[in-house]
Amino acid sequence: MRLSFIKMHGLGNDFVILDGRGAELPRLSEAQIRALADRHRGIGFDQLIVLAPSDAADFAMRIHNADGGEVGACGNASRAVAVLHGKPAQVETAGGLIAVRPGDGQAEVAMGQPRFEWPDIPLAYAMDTRDMPVGWDMLERPGAVNVGNPHVVFFVDNDVADVPLDRLGPEIEHDPMFPDRINVNVAQIVSREAIVLRVWERGAGLTLACGTGACATAAVAYRRGLVDAQVSVTLPGGTLIIRHDEGGGLHMAGPAQESYRGTFDLDDFS
Numbered sequence: 632m633r634l635s636f637i638k639m640h641g642l643g644n645d646f647v648i649l650d651g652r653g654a655e656l657p658r659l660s661e662a663q664i665r666a667l668a669d670r671h672r673g674i675g676f677d678q679l680i681v682l683a684p685s686d687a688a689d690f691a692m693r694i695h696n697a698d699g700g701e702v703g704a705c706g707n708a709s710r711a712v713a714v715l716h717g718k719p720a721q722v723e724t725a726g727g728l729i730a731v732r733p734g735d736g737q738a739e740v741a742m743g744q745p746r747f748e749w750p751d752i753p754l755a756y757a758m759d760t761r762d763m764p765v766g767w768d769m770l771e772r773p774g775a776v777n778v779g780n781p782h783v784v785f786f787v788d789n790d791v792a793d794v795p796l797d798r799l800g801p802e803i804e805h806d807p808m809f810p811d812r813i814n815v816n817v818a819q820i821v822s823r824e825a826i827v828l829r830v831w832e833r834g835a836g837l838t839l840a841c842g843t844g845a846c847a848t849a850a851v852a853y854r855r856g857l858v859d860a861q862v863s864v865t866l867p868g869g870t871l872i873i874r875h876d877e878g879g880g881l882h883m884a885g886p887a888q889e890s891y892r893g894t895f896d897l898d899d900f901s
């Protein structure tokens with residue numbers, strides 16, 4: 632079966648989007664998604680995004696990591712989908728309803744309320760999620776939050792590039808403390824308005840940017856009183872603006888672009 636796809640990215644975090652809003656698409660297996668995600672033998676992407684009709688919103692967005700697993704949220708893909716849709720919309724995700732508003736080559740997303748209760752992250756057992764009494768090597772006392780997907784956030788004094796995230800990221804992602812695994816954020820607070828961030832993404836590894844990681848980091852930093860309600864978060868792929876509204880809801884703004892369109896034969900990836 633031949634399928635059309637749209638390749639997009641947000642700050643270099645890249646996606647293959649299958650648009651099933653008009654016609655029903657076959658459900659891809661985890662093995663098929665992994666094969667498609669392979670950057671040498673497949674198309675290559677960090678996340679596969681499948682758009683579908685929704686009874687609860689304008690449309691639904693299903694998100695799969697490169698390892699095939701389905702997850703609740705993807706900030707950068709939400710902006711990409713907003714740009715593709717071309718007008719404001721409510722979008723149903725497994726992590727909840729979000730509202731997207733596209734602009735010229737960029738989009739804003741109302742991501743909803745951050746959740747800080749330990750069962751909501753989830754953690755394996757009760758713990759203060761504002762300042763967790765745990766550590767891995769030089770990464771200590773993180774905060775945790777669920778912004779539609781689970782994140783742990785470490786703050787470091789030095790350059791985030793000095794942290795061996797390729798080694799510590801997978802170790803923390805798979806720690807039994809996180810029963811659903813976890814996205815691992817390492818952040819440096821530059822000022823009350825600016826954060827520098829690197830992210831090891833659950834199911835995708837090191838990416839050039841993670842929108843939910845930026846939201847999670849801003850939320851944990853704001854909860855600790857380290858930053859103002861609006862902050863810029865600079866990742867290897869570029870900068871996002873994250874804002875807390877008066878009700879505590881998170882808003883993300885930043886660029887997203889289409890790269891190219893193509894087709895593939897699903898039988899080649901079975």
Ligand SMILES: N[C@@H](CCC[C@H](N)C(=O)O)C(=O)O
Pocket residue numbers: 644677678696702703704705706707708780781814832833834835838840841842843844
């Ligand atoms: N790249 C994304 C996050 C994608 C999902 C994440 N890896 C997870 O497993 O929850 C973003 O921009 O937020």
